Amino acid sequence: MLTNISTVLRTCVQRNGTAAVASARSYADFTPQASFEIKKCDIHKLDEAPATEVVMTREEGLKYYRTMQTIRRMELKADQLYKQKIIRGFCHLYDGQEACAVGIEAGINLTDHLITAYRAHGYTLTRGGTVREIMAELTGRRGGIAKGKGGSMHMYTKNFYGGNGIVGAQVPLGAGVALACKYQGRNELCVSLYGDGAANQGQIFETYNMAALWKLPAIFICENNKYGMGTSVERASASTDYYKRGDFIPGLRVDGMDILCVREATKYAADHCRSGKGPILMELQTYRYHGHSMSDPGVSYRTRDEIQEVRSKSDPISMLKDRMLSNNMASVDELKEIDVSVRKEIEDAAQFATTDPEPPLDELCNHIFYKEPPMDVRGTNIWSKLKSIS
C-alpha cells in the first residue's frame, strides 16, 4: 500500500517536472544496504582470497549503476557517430567491460593513479573526465579533453596517464608512476591495465621483475576479454592463467563481469600494496561486445551465439540491476529514470561534440614541448614558418 501511494505521489511530482523525487522517498521504501555472496577468487601465492560476502549500500548501487550505464550508452553513441563518419581513425569500444572500470575505481581513490591501453573511454570517465569532453575528443573538436589533438587513444586526466596506443608500453609506464609514488612517500598506488593480447609482451615481464624487486605499489590488472584483436587466448598464450604469469608476484583471478567482485578484489589488492608488500596482479575475466575496434566486425573469430550468451547471462549492468531490484534497494522506475537521465546526458554531449568547432590552425604546433619559450616550427616547406607557443 505504501508503495502504491508513493507511486502516485511520484507520478504527480514528475508531472511538475522536478527530479528530486527519488531521494525524498527512499528511506521508508528501500533497503539501505544488503549483503551479497560473490564468487571466490582463484589465488596465486596468497594465503587467503578476498571476502566472498560483501556489503553494498543503496547509494553505492545507484552510483555504480549510473556510471556503468553512462559508459555503456557513451560507447554505443560513439559506435553510431563512427558509422556516420563523424568519429574517424581508431575507436576501441568498452561495452561489456563496464564492471571493470567502475569496480576498480570503487576500490581505489582518485588520488591513486591509473594507466591503461587504448580501450580507454570508460577509464577516462571514471578517472574524472566528463562525457562531453570525451565525446568532443572523439570527434576531434577544441572542447575535447586533449583539445582534439589526441583522439580516442590519447585521453588524459589528473592521475590518469591515458590512453596508450602501443600494446604493452603502458605497463612499464605504470610501474614508473608507482615508483614515483613510493619515492615521494605519498601512500598512493598505481593501477596498470593491459589485455590478454598484451600479456605476452616482454616489457611486461621486465616490469614484473623490477616492481617485485623494488616493492613498488603497483597493481597490475589483466583485462582478459578472451581475444587479442582476432586471436583467441588459446592461440596466443602458452599459459592462459594470466593471474599466475607474474610468477613471483601474487595474483588473483576475478569475475570481471561482477562489479562487486572487482571492487572487493581491488580493495584487497590496494591493501596489499599500501601495506608495503609490493606489487600484486589481478586477472579480470571479462568480455567485449564490440569487435576489437570499429574496423573489426568481431564475428569472424567468435560466434554471434557466444556474444549473445554473454549478453543474456553475464551482462554487468543487468546483474547489478537484478541484485538491486531483488533486494528492494531500488525500484524499476527509479532505474528507468537514471536511464533516461543518462541518455539525455549522452545526447547533450553528442550534440556538443558534433557542433563544437575544430581546433584552430594556430594550435597546430603548440605543445611540442612543455613550458618552452615560443619557437618557430617548419611547415610543409621552407616558406611556411609556423609558431609554437607552449
Next chain:
Amino acid sequence: MASMRCVLRFGRNAASVVLRREFHRSAPAPVQVTVRDALNQAMDEELERDERVFLLGEEVAQYDGAYKVSRGLWKKYGDQRIIDTPITEMGFTGIAVGAAMAGLRPICEFMTFNFSMQAIDQVINSAAKTNYMSAGRQSVPIVFRGPNGASAGVAAQHSQCFAAWYGHCPGLKVVSPWSAEDARGLLKAAIRDDNPVVFLENELMYGVPFEMSEESQSKDFTIPFGKAKVERQGSHVTLVSHSRYVSHCLDAAAVLAKEGVECEVVNLRSIRPLDVDCIEASVMKTNHLVTVEGGWPQFGVGAEICARIMEGPAFNYLDAPVTRVTGVDIPMPYAKILEDNSLPQIKDIIFSIKKTLNI
C-alpha cells in the same frame, strides 16, 4: 584462357610450370589491379615458388591480415607457412631473423611500422649488421614489410614515417613502392634478395587500382633496387618523391601543365640504395629540384637528396636551391583539420614549385 591460367597457377607439379610458360606467351592485355592485390599475388607466387618462404605476423593467417593483404594465403598454405603471432614484436622479429639465419626466407609483417620500433634492435643489430660482422659467412635473407607513414585519423603513435630511420643504416635495403606494379615487382625482388629488406607500404594506397602492363604480370617480374622511375617527363622542374606522394606530385604536375609549367616526376621506388644518377640526370635537364615526402624534415629523405645533389655534378646545373616539401615538424594531431595541415597537400607542392621557379 584466363581461367585455365588460374587453374594451372594453383597447381603444384613441375609439368604445369612448363605449361604455364607456354600460356604466358599469349597472356591478356593490361589489367587494373589494386596495390593490395598486387602484394597478395606477389606473396602467393613467391610462397609457391620457394618453400623456404613463409609469412609471420599479427593476424596474418586466420584473420586474412589486418588490412587483408594476406587474404587467402593461410587457407592455401596452412599453419606452417602462414603464422599468426602473439602481440610481441621484439620476440617474433627475433624469431624471424633467426629463422632467416638458419636457411629459411621469412616475410616478417609489422601491422604498421610504428610497431617495428618495439623490434628495431632485431632489425638493425641482428639482421642488418650480421653479414658484415661475420665477413659474409652469415646472411639474413628476410623481408620486413607493412604499412608506413600517416593513415587517416590514427594520431601521433600510429602515423610516423620510417623511411629515413631505416634508410640511414648500412646493411639494409629499403624500398617504398607507389603503384601496384612497384608493389609487385619490388616485393618479389625483396623476397628473392638474400639481404634484409625493409618494405614500406602505405595503407591509403592499398585500395588504389593501377593498370598493370603485360610484362609486370609475369611470375618472374622483379624491379631492381636502386632504380627510380620517371613517371612523367618534364623540362621545367624535377619533382622527386616516394610512395603516396608520387600521386600528389602527378596531380600537381597536371595542374601546372595548364599554366605551361612541365614537371618531371621521379618515383624513387628505392630509398636505399637511392637512385642519385636518375635524379642528377633529371636536374641537369630541368635545373630545378623539389623533393616531396610525408616524413619529417630533419634528417629526412629530402635532406639526403639535397646533400647528394650538392656533392655531385648536378649542383652546377641548379638555378635555385633545392626545395623540400615534407610533413610538418610535429607529432601527428588527431583532429581532421589539424591532420590535413600536417602533411603536404597538392597546393603546398604547387606553391613550392612556383617559389622555386620564381613564378
